[in-house]
Amino acid sequence: MASRSVQGNRQQRLSSVSAILIVVVATFVKVFSFSGHLLGAGAALAIAHLQGQNRVASWFGRLPFRTVVLGSAACAAALLVTDAAMLRWLPAAGLPAVNFSRFHGLRGDAQTTAMWIAGIWLLVSPTEELISRGFLIDQWSIVLKDLKRAPLFTVVASALTFGAIHFYEGTTGVITNVIAGLWLGGLYLQQRRTLWAVIIAHGIVDTVAMLAFFYGWL
Numbered sequence: 001m002a003s004r005s006v007q008g009n010r011q012q013r014l015s016s017v018s019a020i021l022i023v024v025v026a027t028f029v030k031v032f033s034f035s036g037h038l039l040g041a042g043a044a045l046a047i048a049h050l051q052g053q054n055r056v057a058s059w060f061g062r063l064p065f066r067t068v069v070l071g072s073a074a075c076a077a078a079l080l081v082t083d084a085a086m087l088r089w090l091p092a093a094g095l096p097a098v099n100f101s102r103f104h105g106l107r108g109d110a111q112t113t114a115m116w117i118a119g120i121w122l123l124v125s126p127t128e129e130l131i132s133r134g135f136l137i138d139q140w141s142i143v144l145k146d147l148k149r150a151p152l153f154t155v156v157a158s159a160l161t162f163g164a165i166h167f168y169e170g171t172t173g174v175i176t177n178v179i180a181g182l183w184l185g186g187l188y189l190q191q192r193r194t195l196w197a198v199i200i201a202h203g204i205v206d207t208v209a210m211l212a213f214f215y216g217w218l
Helices: 002-026 035-051 055-059 065-092 101-106 110-143 150-165 167-190 196-215
Strands: none
Touching: 002 035, 002 110, 002 150, 035 055, 035 110, 055 110, 065 167, 065 196, 101 110, 101 196, 110 150, 110 167, 110 196, 150 167, 167 196
């Protein structure tokens, strides 16, 4: 019986690692704008559904409104302060600055900036949080479940994965995204593994970034 249990745990881990790889690869499939977000989220939802245990429903479970608002606001504030510091300190330490040139066309363009902000709230923030917090943390929880302080290691693993997915932003971009992943992963666990607060926090931060591009601050 013990050997069967060990074999079953090993198969669960391998299955979760395979699921992580499938979803991460899906995020890099570029057929049209944001196709990677949609394909990655679709793959994550499909795999979670196949795994059962009401995973998808639990991601969108209800929490007190006050809990969600306070959690998302505190996390967004922490993210904004951390990002501002890292974007200044890391280049000063000799690392290359993040190349934001693709967003410089937003300066003074209210219509395009508004479209980006709408896309952030309707697509980018929900899909990235579903993939990187809901799906990845749950899968890493299976892989690392026998470790002491497993929840901490699952947040770190998901944050490292989140950072690696943003490799195209360079070393500074990867580091800032890993730090963001740690803040958001901690919030996800604090919010009982629901996604509402992390989606809102992510949306706030990205909206501030778009406004910074609009006003020429970045």
